Amino acid sequence: MFSGIVEAHSSIMDVQARPGLMTLTVKKPIEFNDLKVGDSIAVDGVCLTVEAYDSASMTFSLGPETLRITGWTPEGVLNRVVNLERSLRLMDRIHGHLVTGHVDMSARVVVAEKQGESLKLAIEIPEEFRPYFWAKGSVAVNGVSLTINQVTADFFTVGLIPETLKRTNLSQLKAGERVNLEIDNMARAFVRQMELEA
Numbered sequence: 001m002f003s004g005i006v007e008a009h010s011s012i013m014d015v016q017a018r019p020g021l022m023t024l025t026v027k028k029p030i031e032f033n034d035l036k037v038g039d040s041i042a043v044d045g046v047c048l049t050v051e052a053y054d055s056a057s058m059t060f061s062l063g064p065e066t067l068r069i070t071g072w073t074p075e076g077v078l079n080r081v082v083n084l085e086r087s088l089r090l091m092d093r094i095h096g097h098l099v100t101g102h103v104d105m106s107a108r109v110v111v112a113e114k115q116g117e118s119l120k121l122a123i124e125i126p127e128e129f130r131p132y133f134w135a136k137g138s139v140a141v142n143g144v145s146l147t148i149n150q151v152t153a154d155f156f157t158v159g160l161i162p163e164t165l166k167r168t169n170l171s172q173l174k175a176g177e178r179v180n181l182e183i184d185n186m187a188r189a190f191v192r193q194m195e196l197e198a
Helices: 064-070 127-132 162-167 185-197
Strands: 008-018 021-027 040-043 046-049 057-062 081-086 105-115 118-124 138-141 144-147 155-160 178-183
Touching (some): 040 057, 046 057, 064 105, 127 185, 138 155
Antiparallel strands (some): 021 057, 105 118, 138 178
């Protein structure tokens, strides 16, 4: 479980395609000094398990379902800068919203527009997921907990403040690029309950 508050961003140093898997090696942030094999780390919002690490790097494997949802390929992610968050510990403050790291979809950025020192993003909503998005709800974009500002029939918008732009890879986004989205679990539960009562 994560909070959607990114601790660091770092680059993917190596990618290996293996039968049914893709292995990522990510540059280890200096503050990630308490790692153990088996730990969970959100990598651009995807909950991955540490399989190996040393003083300079961390290695993870992605299975077929994760690759299908994210659309990640070896050529597409090598040298990519990714957001990183270690899993929550009991008694930690939760500054964002509870994020599982189970990404629901990859979606296209429609607009990336500077507004002074802030950045406005408009991101498409695949039709089957539209009931889960509403103004002032929460969403995780590449693992970053954000508040939804507006929702239309086709997209939602979020506003990024300077601190978020500094601490995450969202500042690099351009229209046409894709991001990982995770629906807020409270929204998922609400929609499911409405379906059961219909």
